[in-house]
Amino acid sequence: MSQDISSDVLVIGAGPAGIAAATIAAEQGLKVIVLDDNRQPGGQIWRNLSTAHHPSTSKRHPKQQALDRLYRSGAQLLTRRVVFNASASGFAEALHETATDSNVETFRFQQLILATGARERFLPFPGWTLPGVFGVGGLQALTRAGYPVAGKHIAVTGTGPLLLAVAAHLVAAGATVTTVAEQAPMLKLAPFAASLWRQPAKLVQGARYRTKLRSATYRTGCWVVKAIASPDSHTLSAIHMTDGTRTWTEPCDLLACGYYLVPNTELAQLLGCALRGSFVQTDAHQRTSILGIFCVGEPTGIAGLEAAIMQGKIAGLACAGKSTPKLLRRVMKQQVFAKNLEYAFALRQELRSLPKQDTIVCRCEDVTFAAMQAYHGWTDAKLQTRCGMGPCQGRVCGPAAEFLLGWKPPISMRQPLYPVPLRALSSPLASTSKVAINKIEGIESTKERI
Amino acid sequence: MPETLALKINGQLVEVPSGTSVAAALLIASQPFRLSVIGEPRAALCGMGICFECRAVVNGRAHRRTCQLFCEAGMTVETNL
Amino acid sequence: MKSFDILVVGAGIVGSAVARECALLGWQVGVVSGGTLAGSATAAGMGHVVVMDDSPAQLALTAYSQSLWHQLAAHLPKSAEYEGCGTIWVAADDEDMVQVPAKHALYARFGIETNILSAAQLAHAEPNLRRGLIGGLLVPADGIVYPPAVASYFLAEATRLGAEIFPARAVSAAHGEVRLNTGAVLAADRIVLAVGADCKLLPALPIQRRKGHLAITDRYPGFVRHQLVELGYLKSAHTLTEDSVAFNIQPRQTGQLLIGSSRQYGSTGPEIEPEMLRRMLDRAIEYMPSLDNLSSLRTWTGFRAATPDKLPCIGSASGLSDDATLWLATGFEGLGITNAPGAARLLVAAMTAQTPAIDVTPYLPARMKAQVSMPYA
Numbered sequence: 039m040s041q042d043i044s045s046d047v048l049v050i051g052a053g054p055a056g057i058a059a060a061t062i063a064a065e066q067g068l069k070v071i072v073l074d075d076n077r078q079p080g081g082q083i084w085r086n087l088s089t090a091h092h093p094s095t096s097k098r099h100p101k102q103q104a105l106d107r108l109y110r111s112g113a114q115l116l117t118r119r120v121v122f123n124a125s126a127s128g129f130a131e132a133l134h135e136t137a138t139d140s141n142v143e144t145f146r147f148q149q150l151i152l153a154t155g156a157r158e159r160f161l162p163f164p165g166w167t168l169p170g171v172f173g174v175g176g177l178q179a180l181t182r183a184g185y186p187v188a189g190k191h192i193a194v195t196g197t198g199p200l201l202l203a204v205a206a207h208l209v210a211a212g213a214t215v216t217t218v219a220e221q222a223p224m225l226k227l228a229p230f231a232a233s234l235w236r237q238p239a240k241l242v243q244g245a246r247y248r249t250k251l252r253s254a255t256y257r258t259g260c261w262v263v264k265a266i267a268s269p270d271s272h273t274l275s276a277i278h279m280t281d282g283t284r285t286w287t288e289p290c291d292l293l294a295c296g297y298y299l300v301p302n303t304e305l306a307q308l309l310g311c312a313l314r315g316s317f318v319q320t321d322a323h324q325r326t327s328i329l330g331i332f333c334v335g336e337p338t339g340i341a342g343l344e345a346a347i348m349q350g351k352i353a354g355l356a357c358a359g360k361s362t363p364k365l366l367r368r369v370m371k372q373q374v375f376a377k378n379l380e381y382a383f384a385l386r387q388e389l390r391s392l393p394k395q396d397t398i399v400c401r402c403e404d405v406t407f408a409a410m411q412a413y414h415g416w417t418d419a420k421l422q423t424r425c426g427m428g429p430c431q432g433r434v435c436g437p438a439a440e441f442l443l444g445w446k447p448p449i450s451m452r453q454p455l456y457p458v459p460l461r462a463l464s465s466p467l468a469s470t471s472k473v474a475i476n477k478i479e480g481i482e483s484t485k486e487r488i
Numbered sequence: 489m490p491e492t493l494a495l496k497i498n499g500q501l502v503e504v505p506s507g508t509s510v511a512a513a514l515l516i517a518s519q520p521f522r523l524s525v526i527g528e529p530r531a532a533l534c535g536m537g538i539c540f541e542c543r544a545v546v547n548g549r550a551h552r553r554t555c556q557l558f559c560e561a562g563m564t565v566e567t568n569l
Numbered sequence: 570m571k572s573f574d575i576l577v578v579g580a581g582i583v584g585s586a587v588a589r590e591c592a593l594l595g596w597q598v599g600v601v602s603g604g605t606l607a608g609s610a611t612a613a614g615m616g617h618v619v620v621m622d623d624s625p626a627q628l629a630l631t632a633y634s635q636s637l638w639h640q641l642a643a644h645l646p647k648s649a650e651y652e653g654c655g656t657i658w659v660a661a662d663d664e665d666m667v668q669v670p671a672k673h674a675l676y677a678r679f680g681i682e683t684n685i686l687s688a689a690q691l692a693h694a695e696p697n698l699r700r701g702l703i704g705g706l707l708v709p710a711d712g713i714v715y716p717p718a719v720a721s722y723f724l725a726e727a728t729r730l731g732a733e734i735f736p737a738r739a740v741s742a743a744h745g746e747v748r749l750n751t752g753a754v755l756a757a758d759r760i761v762l763a764v765g766a767d768c769k770l771l772p773a774l775p776i777q778r779r780k781g782h783l784a785i786t787d788r789y790p791g792f793v794r795h796q797l798v799e800l801g802y803l804k805s806a807h808t809l810t811e812d813s814v815a816f817n818i819q820p821r822q823t824g825q826l827l828i829g830s831s832r833q834y835g836s837t838g839p840e841i842e843p844e845m846l847r848r849m850l851d852r853a854i855e856y857m858p859s860l861d862n863l864s865s866l867r868t869w870t871g872f873r874a875a876t877p878d879k880l881p882c883i884g885s886a887s888g889l890s891d892d893a894t895l896w897l898a899t900g901f902e903g904l905g906i907t908n909a910p911g912a913a914r915l916l917v918a919a920m921t922a923q924t925p926a927i928d929v930t931p932y933l934p935a936r937m938k939a940q941v942s943m944p945y946a
């Protein structure tokens with residue numbers, strides 16, 4: 039660690055929460071740096087969203103508004119940086135990836151805001167490893183990154199508000215969405231609809247999706263039990279669906295299947311922040327259990343866009359020693375919404391029997407459900423079957439095993455949090471390719487593309 | 489900036505609009521991304537850098553997440569098939 | 570009270586090997602396993618089955634054990650990942666190279682075949698090593714295994730032969746009685762402590778925990794073909810006081826590369842120490858520069874159970890305890906995977922008053938008596 043980049047506030051994650059936090063903190067006169075693994079800021083909901091193509095409204099897209107304000111604030115945005123190590127003593131290490139190279143950069147901070155968002159939860163079922171089966175947010179992200187889905191027949195299944203949003207997105211991209219299948223029963227979704235009434239903005243969002251999707255069947259209380267490969271190739275051709283009593287086959291080119299969200303708490307855990315259940319524990323000012331470290335957005339609870347932004351603002355202000363009673367009250371309301379979501383989209387027990395004995399649960403190491411079931415918990419299963427030991431480091435099979443087998447993920451977190459070139463863990467001197475860190479490139483170039 | 493760019497996927501020239509991720513380019517070229525440990529073909533799953541199913545050899549470096557990399561003219565991508 | 574011919578406390582690779590060996594005799598065996606391998610050296614170690622010549626006694630034990638591994642190999646399950654890939658001791662300079670013919674001659678005396686490699690032969694055998702290394706010594710009969718799977722195989726074999734496993738911790742073990750943290754009490758004619766670096770049951774054991782770091786990469790089949798260890802390793806492993814690192818890399822059957830090794834005293838927590846990890850990887854990259862771009866997946870640490878003379882304790886606990894029922898199989902430092910089969914055989918031979926295959930005097934726990942009060946340098 040020879041040359042470091044210092045800031046008053048380091049924000050990890052440039053989703054809505056991180057952008058809000060960085061903006062506000064910088065507006066308070068603090069020196070702020072924001073890092074994100076992605077090439078562009080925006081996190082999941084605003085991922086690769088082109089904001090230029092909406093001339094119909096005079097108002098700029100919220101993403102554009104947020105980014106404009108971020109740039110005006112003076113905060114430095116550094117993208118394509120994945121943080122793989124951090125310490126509460128005041129530094130974080132990121133791998134900066136480009137097509138040809140990757141460098142390690144060390145960031146020193148006085149205060150740290152974790153805004154690492156959430157990822158999709160995947161549940162294994164026979165055939166889920168076939169090419170052509172994607173996550174729901176996964177397929178959306180890939181289409182936004184240039185995968186053309188026009189003309190494709192797509193089934194969108196799983197659970198969560200993302201299903202409708204993504205189905206609408208796919209239709210807009212020219213795909214035929216054959217089915218939207220939500221595993222939650224109507225019974226549970228109804229009270230959720232009621233809570234939408236208290237959240238008018240969200241209601242509008244939901245309604246807009248529904249009208250776009252007229253051609254698709256929207257089913258509740260049903261789910262995919264199997265993905266079928268075409269006989270001559272290794273790609274998807276159809277799916278088996280069930281409503282618990284009846285099973286039927288639907289042909290499709292692609293399947294988008296995801297089971298709501300899992301918070302990205304790994305970095306917080308590495309830093310020693312306490313969890314509350316599966317989420318990072320914070321107080322009303324978004325302070326974690328570790329002094330000087332804040333956490334905002336999805337890692338603190340899956341409460342949606344508005345909550346993420348408000349939490350970001352609260353933390354940004356708190357870094358400058360300011361409090362905001364109004365925001366604090368508003369964020370409380372959002373937490374009610376989060377609870378409702380959690381209830382509405384709770385996974386049904388039948389999903390536990392989705393994987394068959396020979397269904398692969400750990401895709402990195404190809405470990406089957408039967409192989410894992412032979413053990414009592416993560417540690418032993420890991421040691422004996424290698425499940426969770428691949429490059430995703432259990433990010434996919436961990437939450438699945440938690441649901442299927444009740445295994446709590448092991449708590450010990452170690453660097454690297456993401457796979458990194460070995461030299462990222464060695465000394466700068468040992469490798470000639472580690473660049474001097476003060477010569478940061480990319481600060482300007484990240485702006486030009488947005 | 490050019491509208492499209494060309495890269496080599498498994499030795500074949502593929503043209504994609506600029507701003508296309510390498511993962512999307514592999515999907516466009518209908519190429520499975522990798523053979524799994526037991527030899528099954530796999531393709532991108534999460535699209536957001538989490539699952540590592542989209543790994544391929546990019547510009548000679550193995551195990552790179554193609555969903556987090558964007559196509560550049562002259563880039564070479566190889567899958568382990 | 571349930572009673573056995575023998576109770577083995579600890580089911581790392583050593584305890585498991587002992588349990589299997591005893592079960593093969595037809596004994597009633599009970600194994601107090603601690604419940605999980607988490608935290609054990611067996612779960613953390615490298616799995617290099619290697620003949621080592623630190624001392625004549627070490628050479629005798631590792632050579633004997635290696636011959637047992639060769640017999641075992643055919644029976645091991647696939648999950649054990651046994652590979653007879655051989656070791657290459659890498660010489661970086663003349664000082665290293667001087668050791669090569671000496672080592673070659675010494676190994677030959679123990680019936681171990683080795684081949685001296687010239688610089689060109691070394692480069693041919695391992696193209697990813699840096700240029701300018703001056704030679705090496707290939708030990709073709711060395712191998713690698715995946716230790717947790719081997720331990721689990723030994724335990725399964727023992728169970729198949731009638732052994733009973735108690736997934737609990739022993740809170741006391743003396744005078745033919747083992748008390749479990751579940752409240753249960755078990756009885757046996759003999760108790761074997763195969764507790765690794767955990768000396769709570771017999772604080773008189775002069776064992777120190779010697780921390781090691783490891784890092785593993787993603788799959789790069791063919792990148793490394795043998796287990797490679799720098800000859801300087803011997804120098805670094807010998808020091809009893811200083812923290813040291815050495816180039817030590819292992820090609821897993823999966824194509825992954827397991828990179829070691831570091832040795833530290835006085836560091837008791839399992840956390841990764843970035844400085845130590847750096848030094849270790851710097852050393853690896855120095856020997857193999859193209860490692861630097863390989864994707865590393867995980868790092869971890871483990872503890873070796875080190876005795877003052879670096880030899881294990883195998884045999885009756887007499888001298889450390891006046892309890893005639895107590896036996897020991899511990900203190901294997903960095904060679905417990907290699908030596909587990911040999912240790913199990915020697916221990917059983919001692920218990921059944923048979924002539925052991927090699928002289929066991931250097932490993933008898935009683936030798937520790939004189940050293941117990943000796944402070945570490």
Ligand SMILES: Cc1cc2nc3c(=O)[nH]c(=O)nc-3n(C[C@H](O)[C@H](O)[C@H](O)COP(=O)(O)OP(=O)(O)OC[C@H]3O[C@@H](n4cnc5c(N)ncnc54)[C@H](O)[C@@H]3O)c2cc1C
Nearest residue numbers: 051053054055075081082121154155156175335336342343
């Ligand atoms: C796949 C997906 C799709 C979604 N789509 C929608 C939608 O269409 N509509 C909707 O209302 N809500 C959607 N959501 C929910 C949405 O994420 C939240 O409503 C809200 O936007 C969360 O904001 P955030 O800032 O907390 O997290 P995110 O938006 O998830 O941002 C977190 C950011 O942190 C970065 N990051 C994480 N770890 C690291 C690290 N170690 N190093 C560097 N960077 C890191 C990530 O790359 C990401 O950009 C989606 C969620 C997911 C997971």
Ligand SMILES: Cc1cc2nc3c(=O)[nH]c(=O)nc-3n(C[C@H](O)[C@H](O)[C@H](O)COP(=O)(O)OP(=O)(O)OC[C@H]3O[C@@H](n4cnc5c(N)ncnc54)[C@H](O)[C@@H]3O)c2cc1C
Nearest residue numbers: 579581583603610611614615617739765781871905906907
């Ligand atoms: C980094 C590193 C690299 C290594 N590389 C190699 C190598 O390449 N080759 C090699 O040969 N060796 C190597 N070793 C050494 C080898 O791993 C150990 O010597 C070996 O695993 C020791 O096995 P064990 O069964 O004696 O102890 P352990 O594996 O530690 O097992 C002891 C078991 O006893 C249990 N236990 C302890 N007390 C109790 C109790 N009271 N009640 C119930 N259970 C109890 C513990 O829970 C544990 O499971 C390495 C070690 C390390 C740390």
Ligand code: FES
Nearest residue numbers: 535537539540555
């Ligand atoms: S598709 Fe999951 S990491 Fe790229």
